[in-house]
Amino acid sequence: MPAKQALRDQVLAARRRRPLIESVAVAEAIADHVLAWDAVRRGAVVAAYVSVGREPGTGRLLELLVAAGKRVLLPVLCPDNDLDWVAFTGELAPASRGLLEPVGPRLGPDAIAQADVVIVPGLAASTAGDRLGRGGGSYDRALARVPAGVPIAVVLHEDEAGRDVPTQDHDRRVTHTVTPAGIS
Structure with a gap:
């Protein structure tokens, strides 16, 4: 879909222009917001991901989630x-x-259904929860296995949230957006 690819290109170009110095502050703010989120505080299992490249960082978040039990x-x-x-x-x-990738025994594609909260990467999201990913469909397939009512949050930079995101029938929505400013 050309509109999706155009938005992907735009967001990726903007990410490449971000100063590296802001990455640490972004990662810390995101970790603080997620750890303070009631859904995470109450939950026992959190499905998340390892950020790469210029994505908002999740390294500190992962360490703190494990430290929190x-x-x-x-x-x-x-x-x-x-x-x-x-x-x-x-x-x-x-x-x-x-x-x-994590080291350890694989639990199967359906293991995501055990999560009390799901945190996913993305490039942009609309206020309605339409999420733009990288285009491989991996997370759309995974999110189809998440039970109804489980909070699903996409992690973004401020200017990537609240965008008009083109959608297709296979796209799965998120329920929340996490940015350095908070969770909405």
Whole structure:
């Protein structure tokens, strides 16, 4: 879909222009907001992801979730672009496409259904919860396995939230947006 690709290109170009110095503050603010979120405080299992490149950082968030006693499930990209899940123990290993993946036994694609909260990457999101990803469909497939009522949050920079996001039938919505300013 050309409109989706145009928005992807625009957001990725803007991310490349962001000063690296702001990355630490962004990651800390996001971690603070997520850890203070009632859904996370009450939940026992959080499905999240390992940020890469110029995505808003999740490294500190993952460390703090584990320190808080949460069971953290992280994705492993399968050859068919679906996601398997591994319980995060603090160890990551390099994987394909420049990703870092958790080390440990795979729990299967349906393991995401165990999560009390799901935190996903994205490039943009609308106020209605339409999420723009990188285009592989991995998270749309995974989110289809999340039970109704489970909070799903996309992590973004401020200017990536509240955008007009083109959608297709297979796209899955998120219920919340996490930015350095807070959770909406």
